[in-house]
Amino acid sequence: MRTVRADAPQQGPPSPRAAPEDPWVTAAPLVRAAQAGDAMALNDLLSLLTPYVSRLCRPIALGNSADAVQEALIAVFQGLPRLKDPRALYAWVRTITVREAVRVARRTERETPVCEFADVAWPCSPELAVDVRDVLRRLSTEHRAVLVLRELEGLDERTASGILNISCGTLKSRLHRARHSFRKAWAR
Amino acid sequence: MNLNWPTAELDPVRRLRVMAAGLNAVMYADAHVDLPMTDLWAVASDLEGELPHLVPTLREFRCRPLGGDRQLGWAYGLLGHSARFDVQLRPGWCLMQSSCVVGGMAAVPEGSGTRFAVLGGLRQPWSAPLQRALRPLGRARGLLMVDRAARRAVIRAGGRPA
Numbered sequence: 001m002r003t004v005r006a007d008a009p010q011q012g013p014p015s016p017r018a019a020p021e022d023p024w025v026t027a028a029p030l031v032r033a034a035q036a037g038d039a040m041a042l043n044d045l046l047s048l049l050t051p052y053v054s055r056l057c058r059p060i061a062l063g064n065s066a067d068a069v070q071e072a073l074i075a076v077f078q079g080l081p082r083l084k085d086p087r088a089l090y091a092w093v094r095t096i097t098v099r100e101a102v103r104v105a106r107r108t109e110r111e112t113p114v115c116e117f118a119d120v121a122w123p124c125s126p127e128l129a130v131d132v133r134d135v136l137r138r139l140s141t142e143h144r145a146v147l148v149l150r151e152l153e154g155l156d157e158r159t160a161s162g163i164l165n166i167s168c169g170t171l172k173s174r175l176h177r178a179r180h181s182f183r184k185a186w187a188r
Numbered sequence: 189m190n191l192n193w194p195t196a197e198l199d200p201v202r203r204l205r206v207m208a209a210g211l212n213a214v215m216y217a218d219a220h221v222d223l224p225m226t227d228l229w230a231v232a233s234d235l236e237g238e239l240p241h242l243v244p245t246l247r248e249f250r251c252r253p254l255g256g257d258r259q260l261g262w263a264y265g266l267l268g269h270s271a272r273f274d275v276q277l278r279p280g281w282c283l284m285q286s287s288c289v290v291g292g293m294a295a296v297p298e299g300s301g302t303r304f305a306v307l308g309g310l311r312q313p314w315s316a317p318l319q320r321a322l323r324p325l326g327r328a329r330g331l332l333m334v335d336r337a338a339r340r341a342v343i344r345a346g347g348r349p350a
Binding site for chain 1: 202
Protein backbone atom coordinates (compact mmCIF):
# COMPACT_ATOMS: atom_id res chain seq x y z
CA MET A 1 0.00 0.00 0.00
CA ARG A 2 1.22 3.49 -0.81
CA THR A 3 1.42 6.14 1.85
CA VAL A 4 -0.05 9.53 1.07
CA ARG A 5 1.50 12.45 2.89
CA ALA A 6 -0.19 15.73 3.51
CA ASP A 7 1.99 18.65 2.86
CA ALA A 8 -0.19 19.82 5.01
CA PRO A 9 -2.36 22.19 6.34
CA GLN A 10 -2.16 21.81 10.09
CA GLN A 11 -5.12 24.13 10.50
CA GLY A 12 -8.66 23.65 9.32
CA PRO A 13 -10.36 25.87 6.82
CA PRO A 14 -9.99 29.51 7.84
CA SER A 15 -13.65 30.21 7.41
CA PRO A 16 -16.28 28.24 5.58
CA ARG A 17 -17.74 31.54 4.41
CA ALA A 18 -14.48 32.66 2.85
CA ALA A 19 -13.37 29.62 0.84
CA PRO A 20 -15.15 26.42 1.63
CA GLU A 21 -13.82 24.33 -1.23
CA ASP A 22 -10.04 24.64 -1.30
CA PRO A 23 -9.11 22.98 2.01
CA TRP A 24 -11.42 20.10 1.22
CA VAL A 25 -10.00 19.62 -2.23
CA THR A 26 -6.66 19.33 -0.44
CA ALA A 27 -8.26 16.73 1.79
CA ALA A 28 -9.59 14.59 -1.07
CA PRO A 29 -6.42 12.49 -1.63
CA LEU A 30 -6.12 12.01 2.12
CA VAL A 31 -9.70 10.79 2.31
CA ARG A 32 -9.15 8.27 -0.47
CA ALA A 33 -5.90 7.02 1.06
CA ALA A 34 -7.46 6.80 4.53
CA GLN A 35 -10.36 4.82 3.09
CA ALA A 36 -7.77 2.39 1.71
CA GLY A 37 -6.32 1.87 5.19
CA ASP A 38 -3.39 4.33 5.15
CA ALA A 39 -2.86 5.26 8.81
CA MET A 40 -0.51 8.14 8.03
CA ALA A 41 -3.12 9.68 5.73
CA LEU A 42 -5.74 9.19 8.42
CA ASN A 43 -3.42 10.91 10.87
CA ASP A 44 -2.92 13.86 8.52
CA LEU A 45 -6.66 14.06 7.92
CA LEU A 46 -7.14 14.15 11.68
CA SER A 47 -4.76 17.12 11.89
CA LEU A 48 -6.71 18.84 9.14
CA LEU A 49 -10.14 18.30 10.65
CA THR A 50 -9.50 18.77 14.35
CA PRO A 51 -9.36 22.61 14.42
CA TYR A 52 -12.60 22.88 12.44
CA VAL A 53 -14.41 20.27 14.52
CA SER A 54 -13.12 21.93 17.67
CA ARG A 55 -14.33 25.35 16.49
CA LEU A 56 -17.83 23.94 16.00
CA CYS A 57 -17.92 22.00 19.26
CA ARG A 58 -16.68 24.61 21.69
CA PRO A 59 -19.62 27.06 21.63
CA ILE A 60 -22.13 24.17 21.79
CA ALA A 61 -20.53 21.79 24.25
CA LEU A 62 -18.70 24.50 26.25
CA GLY A 63 -16.79 22.85 29.12
CA ASN A 64 -17.19 19.42 27.54
CA SER A 65 -15.84 20.37 24.15
CA ALA A 66 -12.87 17.97 24.43
CA ASP A 67 -15.31 15.04 24.78
CA ALA A 68 -17.47 16.43 21.99
CA VAL A 69 -14.46 16.81 19.66
CA GLN A 70 -13.37 13.25 20.36
CA GLU A 71 -16.86 11.79 19.88
CA ALA A 72 -17.41 13.77 16.70
CA LEU A 73 -14.09 12.69 15.19
CA ILE A 74 -14.74 9.06 16.10
CA ALA A 75 -18.12 9.26 14.36
CA VAL A 76 -16.53 10.95 11.35
CA PHE A 77 -13.74 8.38 11.02
CA GLN A 78 -16.00 5.40 11.58
CA GLY A 79 -18.23 6.68 8.80
CA LEU A 80 -15.37 7.60 6.46
CA PRO A 81 -15.46 4.34 4.44
CA ARG A 82 -19.04 5.20 3.44
CA LEU A 83 -18.19 8.70 2.18
CA LYS A 84 -18.39 8.31 -1.60
CA ASP A 85 -17.51 11.85 -2.69
CA PRO A 86 -14.61 13.48 -0.77
CA ARG A 87 -15.87 16.88 -1.94
CA ALA A 88 -18.83 16.37 0.38
CA LEU A 89 -16.47 16.06 3.35
CA TYR A 90 -17.03 19.60 4.63
CA ALA A 91 -20.82 19.43 4.92
CA TRP A 92 -20.67 15.85 6.14
CA VAL A 93 -18.20 16.61 8.93
CA ARG A 94 -20.22 19.67 9.95
CA THR A 95 -23.44 17.68 10.22
CA ILE A 96 -21.88 14.90 12.27
CA THR A 97 -20.00 17.33 14.51
CA VAL A 98 -22.96 19.52 15.40
CA ARG A 99 -25.13 16.49 16.18
CA GLU A 100 -22.43 14.95 18.35
CA ALA A 101 -21.77 18.24 20.15
CA VAL A 102 -25.49 18.61 20.91
CA ARG A 103 -25.65 15.00 22.12
CA VAL A 104 -22.65 15.43 24.43
CA ALA A 105 -23.98 18.76 25.76
CA ARG A 106 -27.43 17.28 26.46
CA ARG A 107 -25.92 14.27 28.20
CA THR A 108 -23.83 16.57 30.36
CA GLU A 109 -26.80 18.78 31.18
CA ARG A 110 -28.66 15.74 32.45
CA GLU A 111 -25.71 14.78 34.62
CA THR A 112 -24.67 18.26 35.80
CA PRO A 113 -27.24 21.03 35.32
CA VAL A 114 -24.66 23.80 35.56
CA CYS A 115 -21.63 23.64 33.29
CA GLU A 116 -18.17 24.08 34.72
CA PHE A 117 -15.90 26.47 32.87
CA ALA A 118 -12.82 26.56 35.02
CA ASP A 119 -10.94 24.18 32.74
CA VAL A 120 -11.72 25.99 29.51
CA ALA A 121 -8.84 27.88 27.92
CA TRP A 122 -9.79 31.09 26.12
CA PRO A 123 -6.56 32.53 24.80
CA CYS A 124 -7.90 35.54 22.92
CA SER A 125 -9.48 38.62 24.46
CA PRO A 126 -10.05 37.28 27.98
CA GLU A 127 -12.60 39.91 29.01
CA LEU A 128 -14.77 39.41 25.96
CA ALA A 129 -14.42 35.65 26.27
CA VAL A 130 -15.65 35.81 29.86
CA ASP A 131 -18.68 37.83 28.78
CA VAL A 132 -19.49 35.54 25.86
CA ARG A 133 -19.15 32.29 27.77
CA ASP A 134 -21.26 33.77 30.57
CA VAL A 135 -23.98 34.58 28.06
CA LEU A 136 -23.70 31.17 26.38
CA ARG A 137 -24.00 29.46 29.75
CA ARG A 138 -27.47 30.97 30.08
CA LEU A 139 -28.65 29.50 26.79
CA SER A 140 -29.87 25.97 26.21
CA THR A 141 -27.88 23.48 24.12
CA GLU A 142 -30.47 23.76 21.34
CA HIS A 143 -30.15 27.55 21.25
CA ARG A 144 -26.36 27.40 21.21
CA ALA A 145 -26.43 24.91 18.33
CA VAL A 146 -28.78 27.00 16.21
CA LEU A 147 -26.69 30.13 16.81
CA VAL A 148 -23.51 28.31 15.78
CA LEU A 149 -25.04 27.08 12.53
CA ARG A 150 -26.70 30.36 11.56
CA GLU A 151 -24.34 32.99 12.97
CA LEU A 152 -20.95 31.27 12.98
CA GLU A 153 -21.35 28.98 9.97
CA GLY A 154 -23.72 31.26 8.06
CA LEU A 155 -25.97 28.41 6.92
CA ASP A 156 -29.40 29.02 5.48
CA GLU A 157 -32.41 27.94 7.49
CA ARG A 158 -33.14 24.87 5.41
CA THR A 159 -29.62 23.47 5.72
CA ALA A 160 -29.42 24.25 9.42
CA SER A 161 -32.80 22.64 10.11
CA GLY A 162 -31.67 19.54 8.19
CA ILE A 163 -28.55 19.22 10.34
CA LEU A 164 -30.56 19.56 13.54
CA ASN A 165 -33.35 17.27 12.31
CA ILE A 166 -36.05 19.85 12.92
CA SER A 167 -38.52 21.65 10.65
CA CYS A 168 -37.78 25.08 9.18
CA GLY A 169 -40.57 26.54 11.30
CA THR A 170 -39.09 25.11 14.48
CA LEU A 171 -35.67 26.40 13.50
CA LYS A 172 -37.02 29.90 12.87
CA SER A 173 -38.78 30.10 16.21
CA ARG A 174 -35.78 28.56 18.00
CA LEU A 175 -33.43 31.03 16.30
CA HIS A 176 -35.69 33.93 17.25
CA ARG A 177 -35.74 32.85 20.89
CA ALA A 178 -31.99 32.18 20.88
CA ARG A 179 -31.18 35.61 19.49
CA HIS A 180 -33.58 37.24 21.93
CA SER A 181 -32.07 35.34 24.88
CA PHE A 182 -28.54 36.15 23.73
CA ARG A 183 -29.25 39.88 23.39
CA LYS A 184 -31.11 39.98 26.68
CA ALA A 185 -28.30 38.23 28.53
CA TRP A 186 -25.67 40.35 26.76
CA ALA A 187 -27.37 43.59 27.78
CA ARG A 188 -27.25 42.72 31.49
CA MET B 189 -20.94 36.43 16.76
CA ASN B 190 -17.90 35.23 14.83
CA LEU B 191 -15.27 35.60 17.51
CA ASN B 192 -12.53 33.41 16.09
CA TRP B 193 -13.23 30.72 18.62
CA PRO B 194 -10.13 29.19 20.09
CA THR B 195 -9.67 25.55 19.22
CA ALA B 196 -8.80 22.71 21.56
CA GLU B 197 -6.49 20.12 20.05
CA LEU B 198 -6.97 16.50 20.93
CA ASP B 199 -4.41 15.29 23.43
CA PRO B 200 -2.31 12.35 22.14
CA VAL B 201 -4.32 9.65 23.95
CA ARG B 202 -7.65 10.96 22.67
CA ARG B 203 -6.05 11.22 19.25
CA LEU B 204 -4.96 7.58 19.34
CA ARG B 205 -8.49 6.60 20.44
CA VAL B 206 -9.89 8.35 17.35
CA MET B 207 -7.28 6.65 15.16
CA ALA B 208 -8.19 3.26 16.60
CA ALA B 209 -11.85 3.86 15.74
CA GLY B 210 -11.00 5.02 12.24
CA LEU B 211 -8.69 2.10 11.57
CA ASN B 212 -11.00 -0.49 13.16
CA ALA B 213 -7.89 -1.50 15.07
CA VAL B 214 -8.10 -4.89 16.71
CA MET B 215 -5.92 -3.76 19.61
CA TYR B 216 -6.52 -0.59 21.54
CA ALA B 217 -6.10 -0.06 25.26
CA ASP B 218 -5.30 2.81 27.55
CA ALA B 219 -4.61 2.76 31.25
CA HIS B 220 -3.26 4.88 34.05
CA VAL B 221 0.35 4.07 34.93
CA ASP B 222 1.70 5.33 38.22
CA LEU B 223 4.96 6.57 36.73
CA PRO B 224 6.04 9.98 35.44
CA MET B 225 5.50 10.48 31.74
CA THR B 226 9.19 11.14 31.16
CA ASP B 227 10.06 7.66 32.50
CA LEU B 228 7.36 5.91 30.53
CA TRP B 229 7.98 7.80 27.31
CA ALA B 230 11.70 7.11 27.57
CA VAL B 231 10.73 3.46 27.05
CA ALA B 232 8.10 4.04 24.37
CA SER B 233 10.27 6.35 22.29
CA ASP B 234 13.33 4.07 22.37
CA LEU B 235 12.07 2.00 19.47
CA GLU B 236 15.31 0.16 18.76
CA GLY B 237 16.05 -0.64 22.39
CA GLU B 238 12.61 -1.27 23.82
CA LEU B 239 10.09 -2.19 21.12
CA PRO B 240 11.25 -5.84 21.03
CA HIS B 241 10.58 -5.96 24.79
CA LEU B 242 7.05 -4.59 24.30
CA VAL B 243 6.01 -6.64 21.26
CA PRO B 244 6.64 -10.36 21.88
CA THR B 245 6.74 -11.30 18.17
CA LEU B 246 9.49 -8.79 17.45
CA ARG B 247 13.16 -9.82 17.50
CA GLU B 248 14.73 -6.54 16.43
CA PHE B 249 13.73 -3.06 15.31
CA ARG B 250 16.01 -0.65 13.48
CA CYS B 251 15.23 2.92 12.51
CA ARG B 252 16.74 5.77 10.57
CA PRO B 253 15.73 9.43 10.88
CA LEU B 254 14.10 10.95 7.81
CA GLY B 255 13.83 14.51 9.07
CA GLY B 256 11.34 16.18 11.34
CA ASP B 257 9.32 13.66 13.29
CA ARG B 258 9.52 10.99 10.59
CA GLN B 259 11.66 7.86 10.65
CA LEU B 260 12.12 4.80 8.53
CA GLY B 261 11.94 1.57 10.52
CA TRP B 262 12.74 -2.07 9.82
CA ALA B 263 11.15 -4.73 11.96
CA TYR B 264 12.51 -8.29 12.17
CA GLY B 265 10.23 -10.99 13.53
CA LEU B 266 11.05 -14.13 15.50
CA LEU B 267 10.38 -16.29 12.43
CA GLY B 268 12.81 -14.37 10.24
CA HIS B 269 10.31 -12.19 8.40
CA SER B 270 10.91 -8.44 8.10
CA ALA B 271 8.88 -5.35 7.27
CA ARG B 272 9.57 -1.71 6.45
CA PHE B 273 7.74 0.84 8.60
CA ASP B 274 6.94 4.51 8.17
CA VAL B 275 7.23 6.01 11.64
CA GLN B 276 6.07 9.29 13.14
CA LEU B 277 7.62 9.89 16.55
CA ARG B 278 7.30 12.94 18.78
CA PRO B 279 6.89 13.47 22.53
CA GLY B 280 3.80 11.56 23.67
CA TRP B 281 3.01 10.22 20.22
CA CYS B 282 4.22 7.35 18.04
CA LEU B 283 2.49 6.05 14.92
CA MET B 284 3.93 3.48 12.55
CA GLN B 285 2.72 1.45 9.62
CA SER B 286 4.06 -1.16 7.25
CA SER B 287 2.28 -2.40 4.16
CA CYS B 288 0.22 -4.76 6.33
CA VAL B 289 0.06 -3.55 9.92
CA VAL B 290 -0.26 -0.34 11.91
CA GLY B 291 0.87 0.38 15.45
CA GLY B 292 0.84 3.31 17.82
CA MET B 293 1.55 4.54 21.33
CA ALA B 294 0.50 7.73 23.11
CA ALA B 295 0.96 9.22 26.56
CA VAL B 296 -0.29 12.22 28.51
CA PRO B 297 0.34 13.22 32.13
CA GLU B 298 -2.54 12.24 34.40
CA GLY B 299 -2.37 13.31 38.02
CA SER B 300 0.95 12.17 39.42
CA GLY B 301 1.21 9.48 36.75
CA THR B 302 0.59 8.94 33.06
CA ARG B 303 -2.24 7.75 30.84
CA PHE B 304 -0.62 5.44 28.33
CA ALA B 305 -2.33 4.06 25.24
CA VAL B 306 -1.37 1.47 22.65
CA LEU B 307 -2.82 0.56 19.26
CA GLY B 308 -2.27 -2.28 16.84
CA GLY B 309 -4.12 -3.55 13.81
CA LEU B 310 -4.19 -4.61 10.20
CA ARG B 311 -4.30 -2.05 7.39
CA GLN B 312 -6.46 -3.93 4.93
CA PRO B 313 -10.03 -2.54 4.85
CA TRP B 314 -11.43 -6.07 4.33
CA SER B 315 -10.16 -7.04 7.78
CA ALA B 316 -12.43 -4.57 9.60
CA PRO B 317 -15.17 -7.06 10.63
CA LEU B 318 -12.57 -9.55 11.82
CA GLN B 319 -10.73 -6.90 13.84
CA ARG B 320 -13.97 -5.67 15.42
CA ALA B 321 -14.87 -9.23 16.44
CA LEU B 322 -11.48 -9.76 18.09
CA ARG B 323 -11.40 -6.45 19.97
CA PRO B 324 -11.98 -7.91 23.45
CA LEU B 325 -8.92 -10.09 22.96
CA GLY B 326 -7.05 -7.13 21.51
CA ARG B 327 -7.85 -4.97 24.51
CA ALA B 328 -6.45 -7.62 26.84
CA ARG B 329 -3.26 -7.81 24.78
CA GLY B 330 -3.04 -4.04 24.76
CA LEU B 331 -3.26 -3.88 28.53
CA LEU B 332 -0.45 -6.44 28.71
CA MET B 333 1.66 -4.20 26.50
CA VAL B 334 0.94 -1.22 28.77
CA ASP B 335 2.05 -3.35 31.72
CA ARG B 336 5.22 -4.40 29.92
CA ALA B 337 6.05 -0.75 29.19
CA ALA B 338 5.56 0.15 32.86
CA ARG B 339 7.83 -2.70 33.94
CA ARG B 340 10.52 -1.66 31.47
CA ALA B 341 10.30 1.92 32.74
CA VAL B 342 10.86 0.74 36.31
CA ILE B 343 13.82 -1.39 35.25
CA ARG B 344 15.37 1.50 33.30
CA ALA B 345 14.98 3.72 36.34
CA GLY B 346 16.98 1.18 38.36
CA GLY B 347 14.09 -0.31 40.29
CA ARG B 348 12.48 -3.71 40.43
CA PRO B 349 9.11 -4.21 38.80
CA ALA B 350 6.27 -5.09 41.17
